[in-house]
Amino acid sequence: MAKVEKNFSTMERSSTLFNILEVDGIPLPVLSKEMWNKISNFQARPDDLFLVTYPKSGTTWMQEILDMIKNDGDVEKCKRVNTLERYPFLEVKFPHKEKPDLEIALEMSSPRLIKTHLPSHLIPPSIWKENCKIIYVARNAKDCLVSFYHFHRMASLLPDPQNFEEFYEKFMSGKVLFGSWFDHVKGWWAAKDTHQILYLFYEDIKKDPKREIEKILKFLEKDISEEILNKIIYHTSFDVMKQNPMTNYTTLPTSIMDHSISPFMRKGMPGDWKNYFTVAQNEEFDKDYQKKMTGSTLTFRTEI
Numbered sequence: 001m002a003k004v005e006k007n008f009s010t011m012e013r014s015s016t017l018f019n020i021l022e023v024d025g026i027p028l029p030v031l032s033k034e035m036w037n038k039i040s041n042f043q044a045r046p047d048d049l050f051l052v053t054y055p056k057s058g059t060t061w062m063q064e065i066l067d068m069i070k071n072d073g074d075v076e077k078c079k080r081v082n083t084l085e086r087y088p089f090l091e092v093k094f095p096h097k098e099k100p101d102l103e104i105a106l107e108m109s110s111p112r113l114i115k116t117h118l119p120s121h122l123i124p125p126s127i128w129k130e131n132c133k134i135i136y137v138a139r140n141a142k143d144c145l146v147s148f149y150h151f152h153r154m155a156s157l158l159p160d161p162q163n164f165e166e167f168y169e170k171f172m173s174g175k176v177l178f179g180s181w182f183d184h185v186k187g188w189w190a191a192k193d194t195h196q197i198l199y200l201f202y203e204d205i206k207k208d209p210k211r212e213i214e215k216i217l218k219f220l221e222k223d224i225s226e227e228i229l230n231k232i233i234y235h236t237s238f239d240v241m242k243q244n245p246m247t248n249y250t251t252l253p254t255s256i257m258d259h260s261i262s263p264f265m266r267k268g269m270p271g272d273w274k275n276y277f278t279v280a281q282n283e284e285f286d287k288d289y290q291k292k293m294t295g296s297t298l299t300f301r302t303e304i
């Protein structure tokens with residue numbers, strides 16, 4: 001049973017729109033304890049597909065890939081509404097929506113694609129019980145940290161990151177939304193041995209999208225033509241998604257995301273961390289990383 005502790009008021013800024021609840025010591029953007037109970041008791045269906053990521057690991061990118069697969073490469077269908085309206089985000093209630101996304105999910109017809117950033121030990125148990133398929137996308141910690149920092153600057157739903165140094169410290173100690181990157185990637189890596197989980201890496205998708213999309217197709221037991229596959233690769237490339245208002249989040253009010261501070265579709269490349277980490281931070285990071293990842297067989301590329 002997860003321990004719901006308290007609202008995490010120290011992370012808030014005056015304009016923060018998310019209520020932050022600490023569950024098992026992990027800050028989550030969950031409205032209330034009642035909402036947490038509903039999340040824990042969420043009833044999954046056997047044909048649900050869950051997309052799980054630590055924030056800034058390529059969630060939006062994978063959502064577009066999966067929507068294109070589902071719609072057999074029909075770009076117009078994928079442009080019906082923006083990413084946030086297309087698929088529910090299990091644990092979140094957005095201020096511009098009437099209902100929590102969980103309620104929207106409950107009313108959706110099957111098959112559903114549901115996004116979550118929850119760590120493996122906090123996932124609703126019905127997902128395991130129904131043996132749902134799960135796609136997990138992991139991204140190297142350094143680029144995740146930099147991307148998450150910029151996202152905190154532009155998304156007023158999230159706490160003020162102050163400056164890069166402060167955010168760096170919070171990220172390393174797991175005092176950010178969804179907790180420790182280290183625990184998240186390791187928890188889901190372990191879970192894949194006993195559940196239907198396809199564990200993918202952002203850097204691999206960037207390097208060879210065809211190969212990675214083929215893995216997804218096999219996992220979903222879906223066949224598509226070479227022509228549609230090439231269409232999916234093109235439509236989900238960074239440059240095309242950056243120009244697409246239905247994937248770049250520019251249709252959201254600036255009170256939620258202010259792209260003039262930092263665009264959501266920012267760099268889209270492994271290795272941008274080099275522009276932010278000082279030599280000292282990088283050395284400290286590498287030492288800490290070794291300690292935190294000891295015993296894990298997980299390996300990441302920090303550039304391609």
Ligand SMILES: Nc1ncnc2c1ncn2[C@@H]1O[C@H](COP(=O)(O)O)[C@@H](OP(=O)(O)O)[C@H]1O
Nearest residue numbers: 056057058059060061147237238265266267268
């Ligand atoms: N098609 C794509 N190709 C590569 N990166 C993409 C992408 N679409 C989104 N991203 C990147 O994924 C990150 C957002 O992740 P999420 O969707 O999980 O919030 C951002 O990273 P950067 O801030 O490093 O550019 C964003 O630019």
Ligand SMILES: O=[N+]([O-])c1ccc(OS(=O)(=O)O)cc1
Nearest residue numbers: 055056117155157177256257
């Ligand atoms: O403003 N949004 O659309 C938004 C805000 C937070 C958010 O959560 S996060 O954990 O992915 O940063 C996702 C989307």
